Amino acid sequence: xxxxxxxxxxxxxxxxxxxxxxxxxxxxxxxxxxxxxxxxxxxxxxxxxxxxxxxxxxxxxxxxxxxxxxxxxxxxxxxxxxxxxxxxxxxxxxxxxxxxxxxxxxxxxxxxxxxxxxxxxxxxxxxxxxxxxxxxxxxxxxxxxxxxxxxxxxxxxxxxxxxxxxxxxxxxxxxxxxxxxxxxxxxxxxxxxxxxxxxxxxxxxxxxxxxxxxxxxxxxxxxxxxxxxxxxxxxxxxxxxxxxxxxxxxxxxxxxxxxxxxxxxxxxxxxxxxxxxxxxxxxxxxxxxxxxxxxxxxxxxxxxxxxxxxxxxxxxxxxxxxxxxxxxxxxxxxxxxxxxxxxxxxxxxxxxxxxxxxxxxxxx
Amino acid sequence: xxxxxxxxxxxxxxxxxxxxxxxxxxxxxxxxxxxxxxxxxxxxxxxxxxxxxxxxxxxxxxxxxxxxxxxxxxxxxxxxxxxxxxxxxxxxxxxxxxxxxxxxxxxxxxxxxxxxxxxxxxxxxxxxxxxxxxxxxxxxxxxxxxxxxxxxxxxxxxxxxxxxxxxxxxxxxxxxxxxxxxxxxxxxxxxxxxxxxxxxxxxxxxxxxxxxxxxxxxxxxxxxxxxxxxxxxxxxxxxxxxxxxxxxxxxxxxxxxxxxxxxxxxxxxxxxxxxxxxxxxxxxxxxxxxxxxxxxxxxxxxxxxxxxxxxxxxxxxxxxxxxxxxxxxxxxxxxxxxxxxxxxxxxxxxxxxxxxxxxxxxxx
Numbered sequence: 247x248x249x250x251x252x253x254x255x256x257x258x259x260x261x262x263x264x265x266x267x268x269x270x271x272x273x274x275x276x277x278x279x280x281x282x283x284x285x286x287x288x289x290x291x292x293x294x295x296x297x298x299x300x301x302x303x304x305x306x307x308x309x310x311x312x313x314x315x316x317x318x319x320x321x322x323x324x325x326x327x328x329x330x331x332x333x334x335x336x337x338x339x340x341x342x343x344x345x346x347x348x349x350x351x352x353x354x355x356x357x358x359x360x361x362x363x364x365x366x367x368x369x370x371x372x373x374x375x376x377x378x379x380x381x382x383x384x385x386x387x388x389x390x391x392x393x394x395x396x397x398x399x400x401x402x403x404x405x406x407x408x409x410x411x412x413x414x415x416x417x418x419x420x421x422x423x424x425x426x427x428x429x430x431x432x433x434x435x436x437x438x439x440x441x442x443x444x445x446x447x448x449x450x451x452x453x454x455x456x457x458x459x460x461x462x463x464x465x466x467x468x469x470x471x472x473x474x475x476x477x478x479x480x481x482x483x484x485x486x487x488x489x490x491x492x493x494x495x496x497x498x499x500x501x502x503x504x505x506x507x508x509x510x511x512x513x514x515x516x517x518x519x520x521x522x523x524x525x526x527x528x529x530x531x532x533x534x535x536x537x538x539x540x541x542x543x544x545x546x547x548x549x550x551x552x553x554x555x556x557x558x559x560x561x562x563x564x565x566x567x568x569x570x571x572x573x574x575x576x577x578x579x580x581x582x583x584x585x586x587x588x589x590x591x592x593x594x595x596x597x598x599x600x601x602x603x604x605x606x607x608x609x610x
Numbered sequence: 611x612x613x614x615x616x617x618x619x620x621x622x623x624x625x626x627x628x629x630x631x632x633x634x635x636x637x638x639x640x641x642x643x644x645x646x647x648x649x650x651x652x653x654x655x656x657x658x659x660x661x662x663x664x665x666x667x668x669x670x671x672x673x674x675x676x677x678x679x680x681x682x683x684x685x686x687x688x689x690x691x692x693x694x695x696x697x698x699x700x701x702x703x704x705x706x707x708x709x710x711x712x713x714x715x716x717x718x719x720x721x722x723x724x725x726x727x728x729x730x731x732x733x734x735x736x737x738x739x740x741x742x743x744x745x746x747x748x749x750x751x752x753x754x755x756x757x758x759x760x761x762x763x764x765x766x767x768x769x770x771x772x773x774x775x776x777x778x779x780x781x782x783x784x785x786x787x788x789x790x791x792x793x794x795x796x797x798x799x800x801x802x803x804x805x806x807x808x809x810x811x812x813x814x815x816x817x818x819x820x821x822x823x824x825x826x827x828x829x830x831x832x833x834x835x836x837x838x839x840x841x842x843x844x845x846x847x848x849x850x851x852x853x854x855x856x857x858x859x860x861x862x863x864x865x866x867x868x869x870x871x872x873x874x875x876x877x878x879x880x881x882x883x884x885x886x887x888x889x890x891x892x893x894x895x896x897x898x899x900x901x902x903x904x905x906x907x908x909x910x911x912x913x914x915x916x917x918x919x920x921x922x923x924x925x926x927x928x929x930x931x932x933x934x935x936x937x938x939x940x941x942x943x944x945x946x947x948x949x950x951x952x953x954x955x956x957x958x959x960x961x962x963x964x965x966x967x968x969x970x971x972x973x974x
Binding site: 334450577 | 637
């Protein structure tokens with residue numbers, strides 16, 4: 247049954263009619279029910295399917311990393327990319343478990359992957375390098391506007407290509423980039439008007455004095471680029487100009503590329519599985535450009551990064567998991583995937599009260 | 611590496627050493643890390659494995675159902691058992707998705723399954739019927755003490771048999787029985803001393819006036835069997851006598867049988883995956899008999915039944931999922947299973963900082 251011709255109201259009615267006649271008490275599958283309804287609406291069907299689900303991990307470096315905003319040195323970005331290619335990271339383990347194809351995109355890592363003599367297949371890495379890391383946003387804008395445009399465009403092209411070649415209809419988004427929780431906090435501040443110091447968390451693990459230092463650095467970055475003023479100008483700029491302005495100031499390459507990818511995924515009616523705080527910050531930007539993008543977004547989890555919960559509340563998003571994760575890479579997205587599969591499966595495979603000849607509840 | 615010979619302290623040290631050298635920020639896999647550590651301790655190894663995981667759904671009827679404590683008539687118990695055997699229920703769909711073997715046990719359903727002329731394989735049903743439903747606990751004790759003993763013993767035997775024949779090391783527990791949230795609330799009241807009226811929830815879906823009625827009925831049951839006095843006697847009786855006393859008063863057959871099964875599963879060092887409010891009530895009893903049972907219990911989820919969260923707090927249990935489920939059948943346990951698999955897989959398959967040549971975090 248193709249629901250495309252129906253009004254949104256009629257779609258909802260048909261979908262919930264199907265959910266509510268399954269052999270279970272009304273509402274008893276909780277969030278899985280609203281998830282099933284969302285998938286049906288995105289796919290315009292009462293018999294949804296997940297085909298060739300895939301994880302995409304975008305990696306990029308951040309000039310701001312040199313200010314000591316992360317517990318790890320910048321080189322960890324490329325080292326972890328190699329770890330992804332070697333199959334040794336959490337996202338590899340979880341993707342493999344859930345039969346999710348995993349691809350890693352070099353959006354702008356500060357490393358020449360062609361240079362290494364290695365037995366691993368660097369050919370698995372999708373080279374979309376915009377540059378060798380962004381500039382330090384404490385001293386300069388992180389990117390030129392044309393780099394931002396190029397990153398968004400390449401993100402879009404990647405998804406077009408994927409849809410064409412693999413007929414995937416469900417994409418999970420993850421990232422790797424030492425310093426990128428800083429970009430995410432700055433983006434959240436610019437878009438929400440919340441003071442930057444309330445949005446800074448431990449990232450990969452900065453605590454106490456190191457966290458105070460991170461907060462101080464991000465306050466300086468915010469002042470340098472006058473993010474509070476940018477916030478007040480949100481409705482005077484064109485949405486795209488405004489988003490490009492924010493991205494050029496605070497980065498990063500992988501964030502801009504994910505933005506393009508998510509916008510294209512929405513246009514192609516894919517399910518968009520959102521991982522943690524950084525990919526969430528991309529959704530903030532995507533939502534500013536096109537609020538309907540949320541129709542396709544499934545928020546995998548709320549993590550332990552300080553402002554993640556308030557970011558999800560800002561988006562009125564209801565995450566599936568709450569496991570205290572703060573790893574990134576798309577790990578939360580991969581872990582939430584079986585819940586999406588379960589929502590689809592109960593919709594297709596559970597009996598109805600009628601078909602199973604089970605008595606219904608007495609009407610109150 | 612067999613950890614059996616090590617002290618608990620040394621075990622913990624070795625396990626966390628392995629977790630903390632994986633290529634991820636310290637603690638960044640949140641609850642999956644403590645879950646991995648638990649599985650390692652239960653299995654006494656640094657390389658845990660899940661073998662032949664299985665769901666067991668125990669079904670039984672409750673005489674109290676005739677007092678209108680459920681939204682559904684009693685016949686739904688046997689109808690849902692047939693639905694399980696036909697593969698049409700939520701637990702079928704989720705078990706199949708996760709490759710969990712599913713077995714249904716008739717602990718005391720008010721129906722003669724041999725009587726039906728059907729194309730379905732009732733042979734898949736494990737017949738351990740203690741009786742055709744318990745007595746109405748508003749009028750009498752729900753079970754005789756020898757029925758309680760028999761149910762516990764049969765639960766134990768079932769697990770011994772399963773371990774012998776299928777080498778399973780991970781069991782998920784679920785239940786089906788119209789009226790059994792009432793038993794669970796009464797058990798929780800007896801063991802915690804909390805007033806019964808604070809522990810009564812909507813079960814499969816009683817709201818407003820119907821919920822008031824359920825509360826009133828359970829207050830009468832509590833008064834009839836003087837559960838508040840039973841609570842004060844908890845430490846004067848032998849633990850087993852006390853548990854048998856509670857079970858004989860408020861039932862039910864499936865609850866007593868699950869108790870035996872969980873006790874045996876603990877003795878056989880299995881992982882014990884706990885579903886919702888009713889199986890949780892069994893854990894309250896098991897814990898009173900042997901507090902070490904919690905070492906093996908993994909709490910799948912906190913559901914929407916009113917007192918489920920306070921029950922988990924009473925057990926100091928940290929559930930994996932919070933999806934607003936209130937279905938039972940083991941559905942939450944099956945949905946949580948991939949997280950256990952993920953904990954085991956990251957422990958075995960993620961690279962360490964050393965093996966992947968990734969730089970470690972700077973020491974704070």
